[in-house]
Amino acid sequence: MYGINIADIENELEKIRYPLLVIVGSEKVEGWYYYNADYNVAIGNQPHSEVAALAIFLDRIYKGRELYMEFGDARIKIIPQKVGKKVIKSG
Known part of the structure; x- marks a missing residue:
């Protein structure tokens, strides 16, 4: 809360390259x-x-794409459901 407001530097955030230390x-x-x-x-x-604060920052960096990321080596996968929950476990 002591720095430059994230909304004022959003264009700069697009230029950030990885790896990134937060x-x-x-x-x-x-x-x-x-x-x-x-x-x-x-x-x-x-x-x-x-x-x-970290969640908002990462959401701005990823532009919401993190909500659709999938990890190829995941052992547990959550399937979105309107009601209840569905979990698939592998290996």
């Missing part, structure tokens, strides 16, 4: 990281959870 936190993060980071990104300017 450090999430505030007062517990040493100042060195703030001064040496390529981007100091804020998810809003009000207090919120670090997990929520």
